[in-house]
Amino acid sequence: MLEIKDLHASVQGTEILKGLNLTVKPGEVHAIMGPNGSGKSTLSYVLAGREGYEVTGGRIIYCGEDLTDLEPEERAAKGVFLAFQYPVEIPGVPNSTFLNEAVNSVRRYRGEEELDKIQFVKMLRAKTKELGMSDEMLKRAVNVGFSGGEKKRNEVLQMAVLEPKLAILDETDSGLDIDALKIVADGVNAMRSPERSALVITHYQRLLDYIVPDKVHVLAQGRIQKTGGKELALELEKSGYADFKGEAA
Amino acid sequence: MAATAETVEQVKSIAGEKYKYGFVTDIESDKAPKGLSEDIVRFISAKKNDPEWLLEWRLKAYRRWLEMPEPKWAKVDFPAINYQDYHYYSAPKQKGDGPKSLDEVDPQLLETYKKLGIPLHEQEMLAGVQNIAVDAVFDSVSVATTFRKQLEKVGVIFCPISEALERCPDLVRKYLGSVVPVADNKHACLNAAVFTDGSFVYIPPGVRCPMELSTYFRINEMNTGQFERTLIIADKGSYVSYLEGCTAPMRDENQLHAAVVELVALDDAEIKYSTVQNWYPGDENGKGGIYNFVTKRGACRGKNSKISWTQVETGSAITWKYPSCILQGDNSVGEFYSIAITNNAQQADTGTKMIHLGKNTRSKIISKGISAGKADQTYRGLVKISAKAEGARNYTQCDSLLIGDTCGAHTVPYIESKNKKAIIEHEATTSSISEDQLFYLRQRGISQENAVALVVNGFCRDVLQQLPMEFAVEAQKLVAISLEGSVG
Numbered sequence: 001m002l003e004i005k006d007l008h009a010s011v012q013g014t015e016i017l018k019g020l021n022l023t024v025k026p027g028e029v030h031a032i033m034g035p036n037g038s039g040k041s042t043l044s045y046v047l048a049g050r051e052g053y054e055v056t057g058g059r060i061i062y063c064g065e066d067l068t069d070l071e072p073e074e075r076a077a078k079g080v081f082l083a084f085q086y087p088v089e090i091p092g093v094p095n096s097t098f099l100n101e102a103v104n105s106v107r108r109y110r111g112e113e114e115l116d117k118i119q120f121v122k123m124l125r126a127k128t129k130e131l132g133m134s135d136e137m138l139k140r141a142v143n144v145g146f147s148g149g150e151k152k153r154n155e156v157l158q159m160a161v162l163e164p165k166l167a168i169l170d171e172t173d174s175g176l177d178i179d180a181l182k183i184v185a186d187g188v189n190a191m192r193s194p195e196r197s198a199l200v201i202t203h204y205q206r207l208l209d210y211i212v213p214d215k216v217h218v219l220a221q222g223r224i225q226k227t228g229g230k231e232l233a234l235e236l237e238k239s240g241y242a243d244f245k246g247e248a249a
Numbered sequence: 250m251a252a253t254a255e256t257v258e259q260v261k262s263i264a265g266e267k268y269k270y271g272f273v274t275d276i277e278s279d280k281a282p283k284g285l286s287e288d289i290v291r292f293i294s295a296k297k298n299d300p301e302w303l304l305e306w307r308l309k310a311y312r313r314w315l316e317m318p319e320p321k322w323a324k325v326d327f328p329a330i331n332y333q334d335y336h337y338y339s340a341p342k343q344k345g346d347g348p349k350s351l352d353e354v355d356p357q358l359l360e361t362y363k364k365l366g367i368p369l370h371e372q373e374m375l376a377g378v379q380n381i382a383v384d385a386v387f388d389s390v391s392v393a394t395t396f397r398k399q400l401e402k403v404g405v406i407f408c409p410i411s412e413a414l415e416r417c418p419d420l421v422r423k424y425l426g427s428v429v430p431v432a433d434n435k436h437a438c439l440n441a442a443v444f445t446d447g448s449f450v451y452i453p454p455g456v457r458c459p460m461e462l463s464t465y466f467r468i469n470e471m472n473t474g475q476f477e478r479t480l481i482i483a484d485k486g487s488y489v490s491y492l493e494g495c496t497a498p499m500r501d502e503n504q505l506h507a508a509v510v511e512l513v514a515l516d517d518a519e520i521k522y523s524t525v526q527n528w529y530p531g532d533e534n535g536k537g538g539i540y541n542f543v544t545k546r547g548a549c550r551g552k553n554s555k556i557s558w559t560q561v562e563t564g565s566a567i568t569w570k571y572p573s574c575i576l577q578g579d580n581s582v583g584e585f586y587s588i589a590i591t592n593n594a595q596q597a598d599t600g601t602k603m604i605h606l607g608k609n610t611r612s613k614i615i616s617k618g619i620s621a622g623k624a625d626q627t628y629r630g631l632v633k634i635s636a637k638a639e640g641a642r643n644y645t646q647c648d649s650l651l652i653g654d655t656c657g658a659h660t661v662p663y664i665e666s667k668n669k670k671a672i673i674e675h676e677a678t679t680s681s682i683s684e685d686q687l688f689y690l691r692q693r694g695i696s697q698e699n700a701v702a703l704v705v706n707g708f709c710r711d712v713l714q715q716l717p718m719e720f721a722v723e724a725q726k727l728v729a730i731s732l733e734g735s736v737g
């Protein structure tokens with residue numbers, strides 16, 4: 001699904017990712033943990049193709065194809081989804097209008113027929129219900145005036161609607177109450193299938209009780225420093241990242 | 250900044266080509282010779298079969314015009330206009346008298362309007378769900394008015410103003426120039442001297458006009474000015490919603506458009522006037538395009554009357570336009586909702602005047618300005634409250650959105666209040682489309698152009714919602730096209 005080889009990436013001339021290697025097979029869920037500022041969000045932006053995040057070395061192979069030269073919208077259409085650590089507000093654009101535009105843009109790109117209003121609304125209602133969200137949130141402008149938790153839930157709704165092949169969740173659990181956390185986890189689990197994979201960036205072992213990962217990685221100093229199973233998250237909970245901080249490459 | 254820069258680049262590269270209304274209709278026309286003189290005024294008057302008083306009115310206007318200075322206060326820049334270089338009358342040639350019904354309209358003209366997306370055949374309009382009566386003005390004359398019979402049943406008069414002079418001369422004479430005086434400003438004065446056609450609407454007391462009325466303006470001929478004059482009278486307790494759309498072919502010369510619109514609302518009457526202005530804006534270097542110098546004003550003469558202006562201004566090389574309300578009647582309401590988009594080398598100086606004279610008069614101004622490319626635009630507004638206007642209130646909100654860093658937006662609000670108890674609120678913001686927003690939308694699969702369009706449409710939402718449904722959809726597309734070419 002995803003194969004990252006010796007990835008180097010810079011932001012405004014500063015190298016943040018320094019030879020990162022990561023392989024995610026179809027159907028797998030990987031958790032990425034690591035200290036603040038270690039490059040987790042940077043990795044997610046690089047994967048999504050954000051401008052200003054320059055790949056200076058290495059390769060990102062997604063479904064057999066090098067992503068490096070693709071525009072963000074092309075990657076999205078090919079099934080890469082990023083749930084943002086800080087979701088962005090779009091004043092005046094109703095959430096449902098935005099989702100409709102997104103779904104049909106992706107369908108157009110894939111050469112599929114666009115959903116008409118009725119089909120779309122039906123699909124959207126179903127997803128909203130599954131996630132225990134209110135229809136009222138669909139009418140409001142994208143993320144405007146949403147609470148922190150509502151924004152995160154809105155990210156999960158977008159993911160559910162777009163049904164990505166590779167979902168990257170950047171601290172989607174931060175700021176969620178227990179009930180919301182379960183909803184988010186259910187949302188991710190509902191999408192688990194042999195064809196879909198997920199990268200879950202988190203600071204809290206707690207989330208991984210609900211979304212059980214196949215692998216846990218520690219990202220520090222711009223590299224994957226350690227990889228283990230679910231139990232690694234529990235270890236980190238106790239010992240912190242002290243072991244990884246001095247080991248700059 | 251990179252993504253925005255790229256958008257701006259894209260805007261620049263497609264701009265000129267994207268004007269899809271830029272075709273020319275090859276049709277024989279009947280024209281006045283170039284230039285302006287008393288003889289030309291008499292020529293036009295004769296062509297229109299004016300009554301004697303109107304000829305006098307025109308001549309008086311012409312003489313005043315000669316002496317009037319060009320208005321200089323707007324923040325727009327263009328070479329002096331050579332008024333002798335325009336034709337002041339141009340009409341598609343027709344055999345014998347004017348068309349009596351649509352069947353007699355030149356098929357080429359019908360084709361033109363079809364290309365513009367304005368179906369003039371009533372059957373076609375009925376086939377679609379639209380229920381809009383259309384008056385189509387081609388260069389200087391009205392070529393077709395639809396749905397007349399249905400309107401006549403309820404007593405609504407909707408026809409070319411030249412025809413109204415025959416059908417209801419007293420009404421025309423009573424109200425013509427009563428809101429915009431002949432010598433209001435140089436452009437309006439020129440219009441009074443040479444106006445050729447435009448629409449006339451009269452809604453009788455207590456009648457709610459059963460359909461949207463609409464006029465579609467098209468300049469086709471080269472070096473032709475268009476000087477239409479619209480007069481709408483809503484008698485006591487009546488209601489009408491009126492829409493106006495405009496396009497012109499792409500031409501390298503600047504064309505002059507100096508229209509006048511007068512609205513009169515009597516007691517308890519309401520007029521909703523919407524404009525989607527998409528005159529040819531010129532190419533990306535500012536060559537060609539329409540000079541849109543328009544005077545629009547409404548008088549809320551009666552108590553509890555209401556006039557609301559909604560405009561979507563995307564076209565024209567230069568826009569100079571301040572649809573205004575004179576709130577004479579007690580409890581009358583004036584509203585102005587505006588979206589102005591300038592791209593490339595376009596310039597716009599637009600806004601409104603709300604003149605509060607009556608008691609408890611209220612006005613609301615919502616202006617959304619979007620600037621891209623090297624364009625420059627100014628919101629210029631006046632809120633004036635007279636001493637007698639007890640309980641007057643105004644709320645003004647001006648928001649500017651900048652795309653790229655080579656464009657400009659300015660807000661010039663004037664407030665003159667002679668009544669200490671009046672409540673006047675003013676809010677203004679300036680923002681730009683952020684990288685974060687664009688990346689967020691693109692990450693969801695939305696192309697850069699559509700992402701910009703979405704953000705801009707969101708920015709304009711409060712105003713778009715004021716438009717009648719059919720127009721709102723068109724306007725949204727137009728917002729996208731004009732920036733897509735600039736935004737999506």
Ligand SMILES: Nc1ncnc2c1ncn2[C@@H]1O[C@H](COP(=O)(O)OP(=O)(O)OP(=O)(O)O)[C@@H](O)[C@H]1O
Pocket residue numbers: 011012014016034035036037038039040041042043085
């Ligand atoms: N635009 C930028 N300009 C300069 N430095 C940047 C920029 N963006 C990120 N960085 C730096 O890159 C490093 C990695 O940031 P990143 O956001 O990827 O960390 P993170 O692992 O997601 O941290 P957190 O857990 O706090 O979310 C940080 O030191 C940050 O300051």
Ligand SMILES: [Mg+2]
Pocket residue numbers: 040041042085170
């Ligand atoms: Mg982060």
